[in-house]
Amino acid sequence: MLIWINGAWGCGKTQTAAELCRRTEHSFFYDPEEVGYCLRKTTPKALWHDDFQDNPLWRAMNITMLKKLCRDYDGVIVVPMTVMNKAYLNEILGALRADGAPVQHFTLIASEQTIYKRLRKRFEGKNSWAGRRAKDCVTAFLSPVFETKIETDEITISQAAEEIAKKAGLALLPRGRALKRQIRRLKTQLNAINK
16 A cells, blocks of 8 residues: 655645554555655756656656556655645556555645644744745645545644544554653754755
8 A cells, every 4th residue: 555645845744654653564655755855966967957846757666666666665655745736646546546556645734834843843934935835735735636635733642643544544653652752853853954
């Protein structure tokens, strides 16, 4: 099974995906952004896109990799990635589903105020790349194209992961100790900031 966690930057996708992986046996965290960073390291700057999702090669490489993982990995693949372009989302998820991958798509949503608050915790403001896209994300994710929505304004990371697991039919391991959870979340946040 592949679980795609969509939503605005700052709504909790990466933290929720990491929590879901920690609490699901035989799971794998797949980050499509890594392909974007790879493309930027291996191509001339003149060929870069402001958003690497606009690069057809980014989409093709992720589709190829995810198809391979879905065929060969007997576990849950968790993919946190904001894709608000409906055509790109349909291209990626459609290709995976056409290949027989059992894809479940969830969209975490939050108010603009919540998104800005969470971005500040990541040392980003309204004028950051993610901050400038917050309003467009909130509007875009109202569309029914963005499947099962989970409101995150008033819930914790653990609760968001539990809601996804429930809807996906996954059994979760216990949450673990609060201090360890906080340390793991801090590490996840620092990893995201360091990219």
